[in-house]
Amino acid sequence: MNGAPVRIGIIGCGLMGREIASAMLRYAHLLDTQARPELRAVCDVNLGNTAWFRENIPSVRQVTADYRDLLANPEIDAVYCAVPHHLHTQLYCDIIGAGKALLGEKPFGIDYAANRAILAAAAAHPDVLVRSSSEFPYFPGAMRLAERVRSGQLGHIIEAEAGFWHSSDLDPAKPINWKRQVATNGEYGCMGDLGLHVVHVPLRLGMRFETVYAQLSNIIRQRPDGQGQLVACDTWDNAQLSVRAQLGEDVFPLQLSTKRIAPGHGNTWFLRVIGTEGGVAFSTQNPKSLETMVYRPGAAQTWQREDLTYRGVYPAITGAIFEFGFSDALLQMVAAFVEEYVGHDPGFWRCVTPEETRASHQLFTGALASQRTGRAIVLDEEEMTHA
Numbered sequence: 001m002n003g004a005p006v007r008i009g010i011i012g013c014g015l016m017g018r019e020i021a022s023a024m025l026r027y028a029h030l031l032d033t034q035a036r037p038e039l040r041a042v043c044d045v046n047l048g049n050t051a052w053f054r055e056n057i058p059s060v061r062q063v064t065a066d067y068r069d070l071l072a073n074p075e076i077d078a079v080y081c082a083v084p085h086h087l088h089t090q091l092y093c094d095i096i097g098a099g100k101a102l103l104g105e106k107p108f109g110i111d112y113a114a115n116r117a118i119l120a121a122a123a124a125h126p127d128v129l130v131r132s133s134s135e136f137p138y139f140p141g142a143m144r145l146a147e148r149v150r151s152g153q154l155g156h157i158i159e160a161e162a163g164f165w166h167s168s169d170l171d172p173a174k175p176i177n178w179k180r181q182v183a184t185n186g187e188y189g190c191m192g193d194l195g196l197h198v199v200h201v202p203l204r205l206g207m208r209f210e211t212v213y214a215q216l217s218n219i220i221r222q223r224p225d226g227q228g229q230l231v232a233c234d235t236w237d238n239a240q241l242s243v244r245a246q247l248g249e250d251v252f253p254l255q256l257s258t259k260r261i262a263p264g265h266g267n268t269w270f271l272r273v274i275g276t277e278g279g280v281a282f283s284t285q286n287p288k289s290l291e292t293m294v295y296r297p298g299a300a301q302t303w304q305r306e307d308l309t310y311r312g313v314y315p316a317i318t319g320a321i322f323e324f325g326f327s328d329a330l331l332q333m334v335a336a337f338v339e340e341y342v343g344h345d346p347g348f349w350r351c352v353t354p355e356e357t358r359a360s361h362q363l364f365t366g367a368l369a370s371q372r373t374g375r376a377i378v379l380d381e382e383e384m385t386h387a
């Protein structure tokens with residue numbers, strides 16, 4: 001059995017609450033971790049959403065509709081919180097204030113002011129581990145891509161592109177939900193929903209975003225409310241951000257896109273970096289494939305495709321010949337959080353830090369300003385703080 005138990009509470013028992021709980025249930029899948037999560041408490045304002053947890057997870061001892069009950073529980077070490085974006089500030093600050101480690105969800109505050117409030121709470125409690133979820137970098141292909149960029153093998157960076165595209169919103173009959181309304185999802189729209197996934201690896205690689213020019217689209221403006229009425233769907237569906245980025249001495253164009261309406265895409269997270277001596281590309285559309293090119297002057301410029309084997313930050317019982325998928329990435333991310341909590345810092349592979357969420361908010365706030373003004377926006381720390 002993996003190490004000592006870290007006692008977890010989950011606040012928000014919807015889509016992601018269940019996914020993370022399921023990852024914890026299969027933790028024995030991992031080998032050689034120093035600790036293991038034990039789900040002890042769950043909270044949802046809609047108690048009906050806790051039924052699945054009560055029925056499937058015997059370690060759950062506390063079920064409550066009031067998150068303050070969970071925070072008052074001395075038997076909880078850490079909290080995973082997955083609630084609508086307008087609740088992030090209140091709940092994240094209260095979790096941190098209660099001295100519980102926090103694995104929060106993106107966008108880590110509904111807007112830049114909300115994010116700053118969460119970061120202030122984290123700064124006031126420096127002993128509390130505060131991280132945000134973002135699982136896609138734990139795919140073997142994404143890991144290999146990051147390693148290749150970090151090795152310097154690409155030479156000088158010419159350009160890079162990252163995106164997260166799906167198309168569930170192409171159906172105009174899809175009913176409205178909190179993620180499609182500014183009041184609960186935030187003005188960022190699809191950027192708040194998908195954007196931290198897109199910027200996580202670029203930021204972790206050390207890229208700095210200097211300027212942004214944004215094109216945001218609101219394609220489907222009304223949706224059925226489930227009671228026969230059409231209501232406003234006022235969030236941005238798609239965002240294309242043209243960023244001037246800097247890494248080391250290289251300054252280059254970085255194209256970032258988040259799309260809820262990308263016909264043909266189910267759930268595609270991708271990243272591509274092109275340099276003067278080579279390139280590397282990975283997409284979850286072909287989750288077993290890593291594309292690489294090594295370029296030498298005068299030699300052929302040939303992209304190669306490597307069939308990837310199962311590999312994670314943390315070794316698992318799965319044989320190398322088997323495929324790695326979304327739930328494996330989520331499990332690896334949970335392990336990165338739990339291991340860091342017990343003092344085994346995964347270094348480059350740690351979960352998203354509060355400072356990285358701040359950089360993402362600067363970018364998305366700049367993108368909104370760019371859309372309003374039709375101009376590129378300088379992402380200056382001082383100016384953005386007062387945006």
Ligand SMILES: NC(=O)c1ccc[n+]([C@@H]2O[C@H](COP(=O)([O-])OP(=O)(O)OC[C@H]3O[C@@H](n4cnc5c(N)ncnc54)[C@H](O)[C@@H]3O)[C@@H](O)[C@H]2O)c1
Nearest residue numbers: 012013014015016017043044045046049082083105106133
């Ligand atoms: N990492 C990922 O891949 C990923 C994917 C989807 C969503 N998310 C993020 O996860 C968060 C939640 O999204 P979701 O898809 O799970 O939403 P969801 O609507 O499926 O679940 C949210 C849950 O929170 C509950 N809730 C609302 N207010 C509450 C409160 N005050 N106390 C306790 N529970 C409360 C709701 O009843 C609901 O069950 C968001 O921040 C979202 O951006 C992350």
